[in-house]
Amino acid sequence: MKKELVTLKKIAQILDLSTSTVSRALNDHPDISEATTKKVKQLAQSLNYVPNIFAKGFRKHRSNIIGVIVPNITHYFTTTMVRGILEEAAIKGYRVIISESNNDVLKQTEMLNTMMQFGVDGILASLTKMTRDIDNILPILNKVPLILFDKVSNKIPCTQITINDEEAAYNAIEHLINIGKKRIAIIKEREFSYTSEKRFSGYLKALKDHDIEIDEKIIISVDDISLIQGKRMANHLLSIKKRPDAIFAITDSAAIGVIQTLKKFNINIPEDIAVVGFSNSSHSTIIEPKLTTVDQPGEKIGKNAVKYLIEEIESTTDILTNKMIEIKGNLIIRDSTFKV
Amino acid sequence: MKKELVTLKKIAQILDLSTSTVSRALNDHPDISEATTKKVKQLAQSLNYVPNIFAKGFRKHRSNIIGVIVPNITHYFTTTMVRGILEEAAIKGYRVIISESNNDVLKQTEMLNTMMQFGVDGILASLTKMTRDIDNILPILNKVPLILFDKVSNKIPCTQITINDEEAAYNAIEHLINIGKKRIAIIKEREFSYTSEKRFSGYLKALKDHDIEIDEKIIISVDDISLIQGKRMANHLLSIKKRPDAIFAITDSAAIGVIQTLKKFNINIPEDIAVVGFSNSSHSTIIEPKLTTVDQPGEKIGKNAVKYLIEEIESTTDILTNKMIEIKGNLIIRDSTFKV
DNA sequence: ATCGTTCCCGCAATCGTTTGCGTGACAATA
DNA sequence: TATTGTCACGCAAACGATTGCGGGAACGAT
Structure with missing residues (x-):
């Protein structure tokens, strides 16, 4: 010793x-x-x-640590982003400390502060759902570079990295239209969520572009977009008189819930009702029928986030950058919308 | 700024x-x-x-950072352990830096060294599969406390935290016997793996205790215990003349592969062949029939790992501790072994 | 009055690295 | 020769917190 x-x-x-x-x-x-x-x-x-890393940091006021905050490290997609972050950071000579906010806004701000006090050189954050009180986040911006990824908020003036949610959703809906679906339901989030809204507007845009009537009755908003809610909402959608012939769930887990209840009622997928999700989670190939979904290149997002963050860290100028970067997600067509 | x-x-x-x-x-x-x-x-x-964290660390030679190395951060079970680690560490006032070895032994030792140089107070590691050259790890032990969790190795003299693999496997097999199965196959890992061996010996013990003949032909070893290998080995097991009436896969993913091919051949689960896995991964309730498996309390493992590590960090004595801690895993009985 | 304690607190060194400034040696130039 | 310039390096301060040691004040006991 x-x-x-x-x-x-x-x-x-x-x-x-x-x-x-x-x-x-x-x-x-x-x-x-x-x-x-x-x-x-x-x-x-x-x-x-x-x-001696301490003496060095002591002198240079640099820790070569970046802080990462995610709502839930248990989600597969999150881990792929984390993997990208770890890789890129290692290459650039940075270490990564990770925290989980558990979708708790208070915890989130607390973590932001701890990280700051701890001397991270920059922070990468994926926000909790209901992050409305931006006031707690803004002070950070003056002290240390911050970049948002995946769960972002356009209220915060910093660079943000997301999937091209709108476009990807548009493509998903267009795919449903192409296979002959005419009455497409959507299950989205009720609470304001940047990604949910984006995907929703992609949905609306696609319907409009193809002259399909938009029916409020099959636009479903839920509080938390989970498997359970997917089941519930599928039940609900089956109960209305003019059933949809396709369901677009903003999230894979909800889509899987939908599939499970459709199967319970012996509804043929995709003939009677097609289903598409979003995320390409590992579950999407376990469920039967395999789920059509949007693959989100998590590692790429992570790497890009680190890249932009380090750019800001090592830049000498103090101006806040405010870029919006979109990474392309790709529709993966599987059995839940397409029968060979 | x-x-x-x-x-x-x-x-x-x-x-x-x-x-x-x-x-x-x-x-x-x-x-x-x-x-x-x-x-x-x-x-x-x-x-x-x-x-000022740097000045403090500079003086006290303490960073209040612990390093964590895992083979693959993408695995659900791993993330649950990570969650436990993060929680407990936060409570105790430690930050966590994470690295992923990608099951690459070289990367693993490199990471151990980087972390050391970086001044972590202690290291928590889950080893890559084929960690044979202990020589690279031993020097660490003199410099900074190290604790192994989940993927451990009894060749390394340090405290280690695992599931009670043997006992849990024993219980799983006993359950299969209780539902009337008499010819139980196992799919395990070929490469030396502490957990695999433990589960295997639980399997053997259970069979012996119930006077069931042990047949080498239905003891299958594979290089990597994946979904694909599960499928392959299920195929193989179906091809031998005296088919098993139950399959115990050392891992959920392999068990799911097994189920998928059994379904392909229209074999009734669990009547014809029952299946049990290990991990209680999130997939195990998505697959149909739902998978009987052993739930591993990941958070508990993580928390305990941190607890013991900090104990060592803050202890003044320099003796290497060498405890073996086992956390109980619980068999969760689902449709793949039991029909209501 | 002297001594010994106890209670609070200050002095100054220290950790290892970085960095502004200074300096001696030597060469080039006037 | 005197001046200037360049090169290669050393001196010493500084970063902020911790800590061994010492010391003054107050008080009681002798």
Whole structure:
């Protein structure tokens, strides 16, 4: 546990140099001659020198840590984004600390603050659903770069990275139309959710473009978009007089709930009612029939988020950037909308 | 971005005290009178003082960060453990940095080293499958506390936390026997895997205890225990002359592969062949019939891992602890073994 | 009056690294 | 020769918190 630390001073003593020279040599400072630089680096190597991270951070006010906050780390899609974040961060020499907000707004702001106090160089956040009180988040912006991904909010002036939800939803609906569906229901979220709204507007746009009547009765809003709610809403949709012939659930889990109750009532999928989800979760190939859904390239989102964040961290200018980046999601057609 | 930092010195100046007094006051040092302690704390509060984490770590050689390494963060069970880790760590005032080894041994050792250099106070690791070259891991033990969880290795002298794999497997097999199954196959891992071996020995023990013949032909070993392999091995098991009447797959994903091919051949589950998995993954209730499996309390494992790790971190003695902790997993009986 | 305690608190060093500034050696230029 | 410039490096301060040591004040006991 003791293990005599190797420090700049030690290297300096051995080489009969000053610590400053050693430091500069290791950092490729132009003031230092090639010869000594080489000498220093060699010794450092052989002594297995590692710079004291604390002293370094202490001086430079840099931790090389980025903080990540997600609502629920248990969701498969979230983990794929996290994977992308970890990869890209490792490449760029950053470590990642992760927190889970459990969709609790208070916890979320608390975590933002802890992370700040803890000295992260930047924060990547995927917001909880009902993040309305932006006031708690805005102060962060002046202190440390913040980038939102996946669950974003256009009320916050910072760069944001999402799926092209609207377009992807549009494509999904168009696919349903192409296979002959004319009465397409949607199950979306009631609480304001950026992604839900985007997908909804893609839905509306597609219907309009194909001159299909929009019927409020088959536009279903739920509080939490879960498997259970999918079941409930499918039940509801079966009970109305003019049944839909397709159901677009804003989320795979809801779509799976829908499929499960349709099967319970022996409704043929996709002939009687087609179903499409959103996420390409791992469940979508386990359920039968396999679910048509939108694949979201999580790793790509994660990587991009890190890329933009580090850009902001290492930029010298202090202006808030405010880009909106969209990553393309792809419709994956499976048995729930298409029979071979 | 500038934002005049609040430091001990500033507080000291305002209160006309020395920084040392302020420091001690904030740390509840007995030398400081109640009155001044109170005064200092109040001012610190109102000034929104946060100790500079770098300076603190610099002095105390403590980062209050623990490193976590997992093979694959995408697995549901892994995320539940991570959740437990995050929760417990947050409570204890530690941050968590996570890395993914992707089941790559080289990456794993590299990550261990990076984390060490980075100054984590301790490391929690779930090992990659084929971690044989313990040599890369042993040096870590002298430098920083290490605890293994889930994927462990009894070759490494440190405390380890697992499910009671053997017992749980025993219970699963006993359940199969109780519902009348007499010829029970197992699909396990070929490569040495601590958990696989444990589950296998539970299987053997249960069969012996119930005087059931052990048949090598229905003991299947595979390289990677995946859904695909589940399908393949199910095919194989169907092809042998004395078919099994139950299949115990060491893993949910393999069990799901098994179910999928059994269904393809119109074999009744569980009447003809019962299936049980291990993990209680989220897939196990999506598949039909719903899968009987062993629920592993991931959060509990995570929490315990953190608890023991912090214990070691904060202990003053330097002796390597070497406890084996087992967390109980519970058999969850569903349709794949039991018809109502 | 002197001594010994106890209670509170300040001084100053310290951790390892970075960095502004200074300096000596030497070469180039006037 | 005197001046200027460049190169390569050293000095020392600084970052903010912690901590061993020492010391003054107050008080009681002798």
